[in-house]
Amino acid sequence: MADRWQGLPGGVARGEPLVWRNPARQPAAQALAAADFRLADIEDARARWTRFGPLLAALFPVLRPTAGxxxxPLSELPSELAARVAGGPGHRVLVKHDDALPVTGCIKARGGVYEVLVLAERLALDHGLLEDVAAPGQPGAPGHERLAGPAARALFGRFTLVLGSTGNLGFSVGVMGRALGFEVEVHLSHDAKAWKKDRLRALGARVIEHADDYSRAVRAAREASAHRPDCHFVDDESSAQLFLGYATAAFDLRAQLQALGVAPSPARPLVVYLPCGVGGAPGGVAFGLKQLYGDAVVAVFVEPVASPCLLVQLASGLARPVSVYDIGLDNRTAADGLAVGTASMLVARQMLPLLDAVATVRDADLFDWCARLWRAQGLRLEPSAAAGFAALAPATSALALPPDAIQVVWTTGGGLLPDEPFGAVLAMAGDPGLTGA
Ligand SMILES: Cc1ncc(COP(=O)(O)O)c(C=O)c1O
Structure with a gap:
């Protein structure tokens, strides 16, 4: 193989599960000083979420108790289950439940919903429906509820949100976009599950199915929206807005850790396990956490053995995009949200000096963990969302993490999975299913 694969362990091309420690990682302060985004950008995004709180609560009754x-939730696994996850006793394992994220049931909402809000605010300002927004960092400019009114709907209805997706970003953008009156057109890869297509159609989104992978679906969406001023292309591969939306999750986790009295330090780090597809969601979250906690955070991304796109990109440097196909992998995985052959270069650029490690996991282990978490906790996870559980024990040992590290598995989707596809996931692990004992 050519030189560019020099830094890649042989097991990656053989599809073996492994932990790759990033040799290019720098101290967080140094890496962040050279990054594309500042803490102020994430604070600005957080202020926008706050401005939209009343509107979101008005549009989605489920958000009323949290003011939009x-x-x-963040929960802690009981010690017996934590010992099974960590491969030994004495570990504290927390779970950040984005499978239970209201409205969308998946992590992609953090970016997808946010990008629609950015667009809606900009259009409303441009067309005189909002007079002003608060200065960056200042929450609370009034008037955003107006964006659910007829004038705003008529305005938004003139625009189409176009994107490529394996399903969950499409739903996140779709549910927010349709609620405001936008047209939505989603180009889906062959990995997209039938129930994800159905729920998009039920929203009134136009669904275009491609017999090709995620990167091709994104390209088709990009081409379909090019030169059309009535279209907004939500670019999962390189949108700064998506990235900043995901990054605001760091504030949410910090508040929850503070409530538990947990204060990470380099000696007792916060270790986060984030399932990785194109890289946006885990990249944004990890970036936000590094901004808040610096070197007290260890970020581990988790990818399927058939689709380790960010691993191959980081290991071969940033000179040009590479794909998992280039090393003979087929990018075929049951973890549909992670079935991505070529990583986001925007994310690769931010993560090269920041990311601690990538772990790769087998589909069979994802099914097993979905079944175990269902039995033990009643958790409804899709295979992608269980990736952190499969990675925790190997990463703890490969990275020699201290036994008192604060380990957080980010479960990223599945809460809205209907019975039938969830039963099929359980069956893959030999579990009798929802009704079986
Ligand atoms: C459930 C789930 N987890 C994780 C991810 C990974 O996010 P990203 O593709 O931004 O890396 C996705 C992506 O769709 C997903 O659907």
């Missing part, structure tokens, strides 16, 4: 805040 879209966040998920």
């Amino acid at each position: 805040r879209i966040d998920s």
Whole structure:
């Protein structure tokens, strides 16, 4: 193989599960000083979420108790289950439940919903429906509820949101976009599950199915929207707005850790396990956490053995995009949200000096963990969302993490999975299913 694969362990091309420690990682302060985004950008995004709180609560009754805040619970696994996850006793394992994120049931809402809000605010300002928004960092300019009114709907209805997706970003953009009156057109890859297509159609989105992978679906969406001023292309591969929306999750987790009295430090780090597809969601979250906690955070991304796109990109440098196909992998995985052959270069650029490690996991282990978490906790996870559980024990040992590290598995989707596809996931692990004992 050519030189560019020099830094890649042989097991990656053989599809073996492994932990790759990033040799290019720098101290967080140094990496962040050279990054594309500042803490102020994430604070600005957080202020926008706050401005939209009343509107979100008006549009989605499920958000009324949180005044429009879209966040998920943080829970702690009982010690016996934590020992099974960590491969030994004495570990504290927390779960950040984006599978239970209200409205969308998946992490992609953090970016997808946010990008629609950015667009809606800009259009409303341009067309005189909002007079002003608060200065960056200042929450609370009034008037955003107006954006659910007839004038705003008529305005938004003139625009189409176009995107490529394996399903969950499409739903996140779709549910927010349709609620405001936008037209939505989603180009889906062959990995997209039938129930994800159905729920998009039920929203009134136009669904275009491609017999090709995620990167091709994104390209088709990009081409379909090019040169059309009535279209907004939500670019999962390189949108700064998506990235900043995901990054605001760091504030939510920090508040929850503070409530538990947990204060990470480099000696007792916060270790986060984030399932990775194109990289936006895990990249944004990890970036936000590094901004808040610096070197007290260890970020581990988790990818399927058939689709380790960010691993191959980081290991071969940033000179040009590479794909998992280039090393002979087929990008075929049951973890549909992670079935991505070529990573986001925007994310690769931010993560090269920041990311601690990538772990790769087998589909069979994802099914097993979905079944175990269902039995033990009643958790309804899709295979992608269980990736962190499969990675925790190997990463703890490969990275020699201290036994008192604060380990957080980010469960990223599945809460809205209907019975039938969830039963099929359980069956893959030999579990009798929803009714079986
Ligand atoms: C459930 C789930 N987890 C994780 C991810 C990974 O996000 P990203 O593709 O931004 O890396 C996705 C992407 O669709 C997903 O659907």
